[in-house]
Amino acid sequence: MAATTHNLSQARAGASLGALATVLGVELVGAVLLGTLLLAERTLIIVALLALLGAGFAALQLRPQLEELIVAAFRQHRGVAIILGIAIVLAFPFFMQGSSYALHLLIVAQLYSVLALALNFQLGSANIPNFATGASYGIGAYTSALLAINFGISFWLTLPISAVVATLFGFALGFPSMRTKESYLALVTIAFGIVIQQLLNNLSWTGGPNGLVGIPAPTFFGHSFIKPLYVFGYKLPSQANFYYLSAALVGLAILSAGRLHHSRVGLAWNALRADALAARCQGINVVWYKILAFGVDAFLAAFAGTIYAFYVSYISPDNFTFVVSVTIMTMVIVGGMDNTLGVIIGAFLLTLLPEKLRVFSDYRLLFVSIIVIAFLILRPQGLFPQRPRNYGGQP
Numbered sequence: 001m002a003a004t005t006h007n008l009s010q011a012r013a014g015a016s017l018g019a020l021a022t023v024l025g026v027e028l029v030g031a032v033l034l035g036t037l038l039l040a041e042r043t044l045i046i047v048a049l050l051a052l053l054g055a056g057f058a059a060l061q062l063r064p065q066l067e068e069l070i071v072a073a074f075r076q077h078r079g080v081a082i083i084l085g086i087a088i089v090l091a092f093p094f095f096m097q098g099s100s101y102a103l104h105l106l107i108v109a110q111l112y113s114v115l116a117l118a119l120n121f122q123l124g125s126a127n128i129p130n131f132a133t134g135a136s137y138g139i140g141a142y143t144s145a146l147l148a149i150n151f152g153i154s155f156w157l158t159l160p161i162s163a164v165v166a167t168l169f170g171f172a173l174g175f176p177s178m179r180t181k182e183s184y185l186a187l188v189t190i191a192f193g194i195v196i197q198q199l200l201n202n203l204s205w206t207g208g209p210n211g212l213v214g215i216p217a218p219t220f221f222g223h224s225f226i227k228p229l230y231v232f233g234y235k236l237p238s239q240a241n242f243y244y245l246s247a248a249l250v251g252l253a254i255l256s257a258g259r260l261h262h263s264r265v266g267l268a269w270n271a272l273r274a275d276a277l278a279a280r281c282q283g284i285n286v287v288w289y290k291i292l293a294f295g296v297d298a299f300l301a302a303f304a305g306t307i308y309a310f311y312v313s314y315i316s317p318d319n320f321t322f323v324v325s326v327t328i329m330t331m332v333i334v335g336g337m338d339n340t341l342g343v344i345i346g347a348f349l350l351t352l353l354p355e356k357l358r359v360f361s362d363y364r365l366l367f368v369s370i371i372v373i374a375f376l377i378l379r380p381q382g383l384f385p386q387r388p389r390n391y392g393g394q395p
Helices: 002-039 043-062 064-076 078-095 100-126 133-151 155-177 183-202 239-261 264-274 276-281 286-312 322-335 340-356 358-378
Strands: 229-231 234-236
Touching: 002 043, 002 064, 002 078, 002 100, 002 340, 043 064, 043 358, 064 078, 078 234, 078 239, 100 133, 100 239, 100 264, 100 286, 100 322, 100 340, 133 155, 133 183, 133 286, 133 322, 155 183, 155 286, 183 322, 229 239, 239 264, 239 286, 239 340, 264 276, 264 286, 276 286, 322 340, 322 358, 340 358
Parallel strands: none
Antiparallel strands: 229 234
């Protein structure tokens, strides 16, 4: 009996170590692949990395038990995975060889990740198509920029103000949208986005087509974000300031996504996605939860817009067109709807691909489209498909 218990203990310890090795291996390999792709300049290396990535997702599709093994390992060692992930994010700029361009791509990818997570609350969780996320992004950017330029308000104060203003616009879009559904709802959001873009383009106090110039850089305890960042004597480019700021925003968005998904709000959104009529019959206030989804989307999008405005120091209506909203929606669909990790991966992939395929010149968007279609063929439900809810024990 004692020998049997000892053998069981050894087996469990071995399984736990195997799961831990899986977590460490997946995260480190992912970090190495991302870093190599960011620094790669030769077309052959970029194509090889994409082929390797495609082979990995093909293996997950052909061997579902492999995906379940990885998911179980991360669930078992969730704390280790989170700590290692944070450490990788903090250390990443030190391995970018001082490349301002690589850090710029990371900043943009992180901001698009926030936008995709914001839309995921609607499209993924509640199945509400919204082509106005780019408009909320622009509202946040313009509100914060106008406050900073005209009234000298600090960046840190413009963050919550722009989020509140964008949320009010989100609610304003949500109310009339409740009288429509499916394709008609999508048309309403498209119209809203176009109206906002045209207003930004034609109003004189928004700078018109010339946009807003001279947005001041944020400061943090006397340190200006336009200056290099020194960490333990190591000099990082000025973009590192915005890299860490946008990384913090991604962390906030991930935390919010997790809390909302496992709350009554997330359950209500999933009920709407499954069957709005059945949800109404169960006593769920369908109108309120749909409008709330619009508000949450706009709130997070405004944060991303504010950081973008202060990062580039110049914004124009061309930065917030309908194409931006379509791109964000594509990120959610490619990554995997209602899957936080999938949405982030989709955002990074569709941010980096157009830049890394510039070698194909005028045909790069064609190659990007072919790659996206190929990934969707490999994984029809997205790179990381939506997973069923876990109502018992650890989520």
